[in-house]
Amino acid sequence: MPERKKSDAYDASKDQTLGKVVKGESPIWIRIFIGILRVWFFIYDCLNYLPYQLFNSPTEKLRKSGRVKARFVEDRDGPMRHVDGLISEDFPGKDTIDKVWRHIVEVHDESPCLGTRQLIAVHQEKQDNGRVFEKWELGEYSWLSYREVEAKVAHLAAGIKDLCADSTDPKVVIFAETRAHWMMTALACFRANVPIVTVYATLGEEAIVAAINETDATMLVTSAELISKLGAVGTRCKTLHTLIYLPQVDKNAPAPDLTNVRSQFAHVLSWNGLLDRNPTVITESTARSTDIALIMYTSGTTGAAKGVILLHQNVVSAIAGQGAGVGIICKTDTYIGYLPLAHILELSAEMTCLVRGAKVGYSSPLTLHDRGSKIQKGTHGDCYALRPTLLAAVPAIMDRIFKAVSEEVAASPRFMQELFKLNYERKRARYQEGYASPFLDRVIFKKIRRLLGGRLRGVLSGGAALNPETQRFMNICMCCPVVQGYGLTETCGAACVAEITDLSTGTVGPPVRCSQIALREWPEGNYSPFNDPPQGEIMITGPNISAGYWKQPEKTAEDFVDYKGKRYFATGDIGEWRDDGSLLIIDRKKDLVKLQHGEYVSLAKCETALLTCPIVENICVYGSGLEAYTIALVVPNQKHLEKIAEEVGASGSTEELCANADVIKAFKKKLDEHATKNKLSRVEQPGAIHLCAEIWTPDSGLLTEALKLKRRPIAIKYEDTIKDLYAKTRA
Incomplete structure (x- = not known):
């Protein structure tokens, strides 16, 4: 198996965000104006250099961002814990x-x-x-x-x-x-x-x-x-x-x-x-x-x-660990609750906020913002009324906001596109150097920020991997830290949370202070804690770990195991330690497919990259050990599907467009271009695609409540389609 990259974290030099929004060369007068603005920004930076160093030190921000957050307790194949130590209760003696x-x-x-x-x-x-x-x-x-x-x-x-x-x-x-x-x-x-x-x-x-x-x-x-x-x-x-x-x-x-x-x-x-x-x-x-x-x-x-x-001890310790991990929650905060409370992400987030005296205002995905599908035209969504300061989201929702903003910018006049590009690039570069951009926040990004109320000071993404590009885009446009967490129902919510002060992307952060995490060798995937950097299956221990599965002793014994003398939960996810003690999720054992010629492909990695393509509403990549390439089942974005159909001279209903060979060919070409821009190798790019006219929802049984793919039901529903795709491309 070929050696993997050390990190899938965000790299500014590879950021394709603005390439999707602003394309082609601008008229000369726009380029002259943008050049004048660049000169003005340079002068502005020179004038404000000393005040920043004295009152809002970027050096100190970079120090906090890069500080060591977790260390090995003993050996590299043993657990790592937070540098601030372990806790299991917010209030001593309050154990229920x-x-x-x-x-x-x-x-x-x-x-x-x-x-x-x-x-x-x-x-x-x-x-x-x-x-x-x-x-x-x-x-x-x-x-x-x-x-x-x-x-x-x-x-x-x-x-x-x-x-x-x-x-x-x-x-x-x-x-x-x-x-x-x-x-x-x-x-x-x-x-x-x-x-x-x-x-x-x-x-x-x-x-x-x-x-x-x-x-x-x-x-x-x-x-x-x-x-x-x-x-x-x-x-x-x-x-x-x-x-x-x-x-x-x-x-x-x-x-x-x-x-x-x-x-x-x-x-x-x-x-x-x-x-x-x-x-x-x-x-x-x-x-x-x-x-x-x-x-x-x-x-x-x-x-x-x-x-x-x-x-009770699982929930109490999880609340303590997660609250310490997020750090910024206080009694003046307002959290907006709209994800299912039957999901551990929402329940643990709300409980963590309540323990710190914050207030929780309730909403729903259909009424969350002004563009919510249940909001009467001319009236406002819940974020406008509540103006929350804290928000938890799953990547699917973040991707939708990212696409909506990108499309709005792309539809604006050329001058506004170039102005947005200039200010986005400037703020991104300044942010990574530790500088704030209060003027741009108030003038350029204010309208975008108001989509979610305008007062957010922290967004936590959980439930699945968030594309680093989407994370950085949201971080800049929402004018607040956007961090990832990692956890499962079996860990009673987050087992890792990235620190608010961490300026990087892609990481899910160090272990929360109620957990310890070890990486176990998985020889089949060539992952080992003795690799450089350490890699392996993520194993989590601590008082937040579940007692097991109800009436499923065999499955409990399979997933909750003794490892180095302690009881751990074996997640099935593959992680990698950064030098600062933060964890990267780089693969999943069940999502890793070995193709016919021996190449390994991470299905989740491919989907995370392709989901940011504006023409894609949802996507499931499928692979088989009997085949030489992957295929993809794609739910197309309706507006872009119609635009592609117009370009190739096709017309008809959504079902007819999804079955049209010319539309499929043009759609795949655009998808391949996006995959190449996002550094997917040829073997990671789907060899064939099928356009699905049906929208995937939790009601249809193809998505979970957290909007994650249900691979098995999707594979069963499209079994004949998958066979046909492979058969046609082999012919």
């Missing part, structure tokens, strides 16, 4: 989630805690194809204080305890979208010492039934809007006896029809009914640190979802 929550209520008391935006009106918008979409008109955020949330938690816990009194091992399934009621219900379950089972709100009846029956759950909490999706869940799940439904978001909508569920459940209550069920309150939990807090089902990227057991 409820103890931590009660402590922060006493500290932050009447400070705003959870916020919900008022829905003013729902408009029905008819499309040209006859379909009708809901468009929402939203008002201001209303807030519950920490003390008010605690009062509801105490009453909810009493109601839950009462309804579970006859069960020897009760569990509560939460099947609902992200909202304040979800978090308050979870806190109440932690108070009542009743484990939570999480189920994504987009899943159907079969997935709900499977989770309930596997965990023998006794209570189901869902939204009023999702009751119609339950079908015969109550009759198919023998242990289930209670249904709680959350209030409707649209208060003017008809009340939910409860006829079907009333015949299936012994108890059917509204959330407010549960709140008022028991006049007494529970003010303290009986939970111990070793009790189960959550059974959280993974998103199932490589197979069936597994129920990950998370103990």
